[in-house]
Amino acid sequence: MSVDVLRCRVCESEYPAIAHGICARCFGPLEPVYDWDEIATRVSRESIEAGPLSIWRYADLLPATPPPDAASGPGWTPLIPAPRLAAAVGVGELWLKLDTANPTHSFKDRVVAVAAAKAVEFGLDTLSCTSTGNLAGAVAARAAQLGMPAVIFCPASLELEKMQATTVYGARVFGVNGSYDDCSRLVSELAGEVEWGFVNVNLRSYYAEGSKSLAFEVIEQLGWETPDAVVAPIASGAMFSKLWQGYNQFERLGLIDTPKPRLYGGQAEGCSPVASAFAEDRRVSPVRPNSIARSLAIGNPADGDLAISTARASGGAIYAVPEADVGPNMAFLAELAGVFGETAAGVTIGALRAAAARGDIGENDRVVALITGTGLKTPGAVAGSVTGTIVEIEPDVDALLDELGVLA
Ligand SMILES: Cc1ncc(COP(=O)(O)O)c(C=O)c1O
Numbered sequence: 001m002s003v004d005v006l007r008c009r010v011c012e013s014e015y016p017a018i019a020h021g022i023c024a025r026c027f028g029p030l031e032p033v034y035d036w037d038e039i040a041t042r043v044s045r046e047s048i049e050a051g052p053l054s055i056w057r058y059a060d061l062l063p064a065t066p067p068p069d070a071a072s073g074p075g076w077t078p079l080i081p082a083p084r085l086a087a088a089v090g091v092g093e094l095w096l097k098l099d100t101a102n103p104t105h106s107f108k109d110r111v112v113a114v115a116a117a118k119a120v121e122f123g124l125d126t127l128s129c130t131s132t133g134n135l136a137g138a139v140a141a142r143a144a145q146l147g148m149p150a151v152i153f154c155p156a157s158l159e160l161e162k163m164q165a166t167t168v169y170g171a172r173v174f175g176v177n178g179s180y181d182d183c184s185r186l187v188s189e190l191a192g193e194v195e196w197g198f199v200n201v202n203l204r205s206y207y208a209e210g211s212k213s214l215a216f217e218v219i220e221q222l223g224w225e226t227p228d229a230v231v232a233p234i235a236s237g238a239m240f241s242k243l244w245q246g247y248n249q250f251e252r253l254g255l256i257d258t259p260k261p262r263l264y265g266g267q268a269e270g271c272s273p274v275a276s277a278f279a280e281d282r283r284v285s286p287v288r289p290n291s292i293a294r295s296l297a298i299g300n301p302a303d304g305d306l307a308i309s310t311a312r313a314s315g316g317a318i319y320a321v322p323e324a325d326v327g328p329n330m331a332f333l334a335e336l337a338g339v340f341g342e343t344a345a346g347v348t349i350g351a352l353r354a355a356a357a358r359g360d361i362g363e364n365d366r367v368v369a370l371i372t373g374t375g376l377k378t379p380g381a382v383a384g385s386v387t388g389t390i391v392e393i394e395p396d397v398d399a400l401l402d403e404l405g406v407l408a
């Protein structure tokens with residue numbers, strides 16, 4: 001649906017709902033203002049269930065009008081049980097939300113769907129972003145679908161697979177010699193010079209809302225029940241804080257009658273400004289990233305403090321996962337659940353294991369872990385941890401039986 005007003009999440013200043021991402025007074029993040037009483041008169045479990053099998057089934061809780069191809073949009077990804085992984089980790093019940101099933105294989109297709117719809121609404125003719133890898137591909141693909149040019153900025157050091165999964169859509173990619181934060185500064189300056197739709201700059205307040213659909217879907221897929229705990233990776237902190245808003249909004253609309261989940265976040269130790277600020281009970285201060293989890297390598301996270309208040313408000317926590325555990329956790333997830341997640345998933349599984357080891361979650365909990373991106377884009381990170389083998393053989397059955405240790 002369309003919205004008229006954006007409000008600052010920090011100082012509550014209000015602005016007209018135009019292509020504008022941060023508060024001019026305090027530089028805080030802006031977000032759309034909804035009329036919840038009015039929405040409550042229209043939205044019910046039944047009205048949602050009658051919607052398309054994509055994020056647009058929640059259009060009444062998103063700040064954009066659904067596009068003509070809403071029915072084939074991202075979202076409504078599988079939520080699968082993972083009993084072997086649950087037993088190995090020591091939690092009662094574990095579900096994996098497979099956002100690898102989105103069109104470009106990460107949850108970023110959700111946020112881009114909303115931002116691109118706004119770009120079209122605002123008449124902005126180029127789609128752009130600064131990216132740690134997954135957003136790049138999502139923006140490039142959506143721009144290709146819409147027939148818009150895409151201009152992408154990312155650190156030049158990104159995984160080759162992520163670059164290739166972006167240029168394939170015809171996008172113009174600038175590999176910036178520097179960190180994501182250097183890229184981000186460059187693009188903020190550019191945004192003052194050209195009238196483009198920068199999905200995570202001037203369209204950020206709309207873009208971020210797309211992540212709420214992860215919370216909504218999990219509830220619906222559990223039969224309109226909430227899990228006890230949700231585990232997610234954190235980079236800027238936007239998705240983590242929007243998850244909590246999603247649970248709160250469904251509660252406010254009377255769509256759930258079980259308690260909201262505790263939210264647990266993970267960061268890789270080499271870029272853990274949010275986890276360390278959480279542990280030390282202070283505000284986030286910027287760090288210089290040096291991490292294998294490049295998709296999460298944001299040293300100066302825009303919504304880091306909001307992620308911390310989210311973890312506290314929900315009764316959860318945020319953990320730093322050792323760098324050396326990321327690849328082995330990717331293999332652990334693949335071998336025990338049949339799911340090949342990317343480095344961010346290695347971090348999520350690390351956070352899950354940390355929470356279980358500390359007794360923060362356990363045998364009585366129903367847990368959902370968000371697998372936000374595919375391992376096919378970060379194969380190098382898991383290479384040293386794989387136990388499966390490749391043996392070259394001749395097409396000869398006796399040789400094969402010999403190799404298998406089976407006597408003919
Ligand atoms: C696979 C994956 N998971 C999680 C995140 C974290 O998202 P956020 O920046 O909203 O914290 C990212 C961000 O790029 C990502 O690529």
Ligand SMILES: [Zn+2]
Pocket residue numbers: 008009010011012013023024025026027028
């Ligand atoms: Zn403000």
